[in-house]
Amino acid sequence: MAEQTKEYRATLKPEGVRGKSIRKDELREVPHVTSRPNAKYAWAAGVAMSRFLDELKEGRIVGRKCRKCARVLVPPRMFCERCYRQTDEWVELPGTAVIETFAVSYLDTDANRIKEPILVGVVDLDGAPPHCGFMHYFDEMSPDEIHIGMPVEAVWKPKEERDGAITDIRYFRPRRK
Numbered sequence: 001m002a003e004q005t006k007e008y009r010a011t012l013k014p015e016g017v018r019g020k021s022i023r024k025d026e027l028r029e030v031p032h033v034t035s036r037p038n039a040k041y042a043w044a045a046g047v048a049m050s051r052f053l054d055e056l057k058e059g060r061i062v063g064r065k066c067r068k069c070a071r072v073l074v075p076p077r078m079f080c081e082r083c084y085r086q087t088d089e090w091v092e093l094p095g096t097a098v099i100e101t102f103a104v105s106y107l108d109t110d111a112n113r114i115k116e117p118i119l120v121g122v123v124d125l126d127g128a129p130p131h132c133g134f135m136h137y138f139d140e141m142s143p144d145e146i147h148i149g150m151p152v153e154a155v156w157k158p159k160e161e162r163d164g165a166i167t168d169i170r171y172f173r174p175r176r177k
């Protein structure tokens with residue numbers, strides 16, 4: 001067994017591979033290697049997701065309702081995987097939610113260390129069943145204030161800046177309504 005492990009380790013350092021091993025202390029200082037390939041790609045979002053993105057552009061969060069199980073699926077799907085049937089109608093959600101889970105992140109989206117943390121997590125949307133929300137940013141609250149179950153509301157970009165993406169919502173802030 002020990003021999004196998006040694007053999008396996010040897011395969012991780014093949015001869016003739018260029019580059020430099022990272023020391024443990026360097027790993028702490030430079031936590032990552034980033035590469036940004038200029039890859040451009042396109043795909044069809046599908047009927048439900050296309051409508052969802054178009055509605056975001058209008059400042060609305062929509063889901064699909066299945067009348068049989070009475071669930072509103074968000075992000076929407078044209079098929080209810082629980083009832084094994086097509087969903088029935090479009091439903092607009094109020095844009096309010098509670099925080100289901102969150103993280104206070106000292107790494108930005110490129111894994112660079114940052115001084116001011118980003119608040120990010122999952123929202124449990126009002127009008128949708130539990131655990132049926134999506135991931136987003138939180139703001140207008142401090143890392144000390146944020147907590148699971150906190151009532152929040154969507155803050156939208158100005159209409160002219162929206163482009164049919166989940167980032168048309170800037171972030172969720174503590175609910176004022």
Ligand SMILES: [Zn+2]
Nearest residue numbers: 066069080083
């Ligand atoms: Zn259903």
